[in-house]
Amino acid sequence: MTARIKIDFVSDVSCPWCAVGLASLEGALSRLDGELEADIHFQPFELNPDMPPEGQNTVERLSRKYGMTPEQVRHNGEVITARGREVGFTFNMDKRTHTYNTFDAHRLLHWAGLEGHQLNHQLNLKHALLKAYFTDGENPSAHDVLVRLCGESGLDVERARAILDSDEYAADVRERERFYAQQGIQSVPSIILDDRHLVQGGQPPEVFERVLRQVAGVAAS
Secondary structure (H helix, E strand, O other): OOEEEEEEEEEOOOOHHHHHHHHHHHHHHHHOOOOEEEEEEEEEOOOOOOOOOOOEEHHHHHHHHHOOOHHHHHHHHHHHHHHHHHHOOOOOOOOOOEEOOOHHHHHHHHHHHHOOHHHOHHHHHHHHHHHHHHHOOOOOOOHHHHHHHHHHOOOOHHHHHHHHOOOOOHHHHHHHHHHHHHOOOOOOOEEEEOOOEEEEOOOOHHHHHHHHHHHHOOOOO
16 A cells, blocks of 8 residues: 655745755655655745845855855855756756845745645646746746746736735745744754654755655565
């Protein structure tokens, strides 16, 4: 019988290790195809909640935030790019010139999760947002970009536009952010399995596979 597992993936769309972690998790799940079915829910976390609407230069932001030199920031980008390549995600760090506010993206992801989990709207939108920012260098706070990505993900564009023009789901996102902060989540990605087991960081697929097997009780083949 196929085992089932609930996965809460706490992350931000401006977090490169979240892109690595998601690709790695999905790689592990593909190895468990037929043995394990996962119900993935994307939960909000803002790395830069104070980010102004126009965004900030990424190198300058990271240098100030983490006390790194521009050379160290670029080296870290090269490391992340290589890790992404290993799990099938493409980073074009030269296109990611700015860091943006992601709150509206989280509002749309929350809505997408309510639109029918069987249709994978939330997963599709998450993929689209990560690709738009890290691969294509687009602005994930720009409403025209967000509306287009919603349409490409199978969501109603007029409904997406109406949400962005209001404060709908803002309270829901804030409540989810507070909840995970109260649970001790201070860095992302944080992957919570069946509400009990925590895996953090952009782990390799084999680590996710091993933990998934342990939690779901799926024997190694």
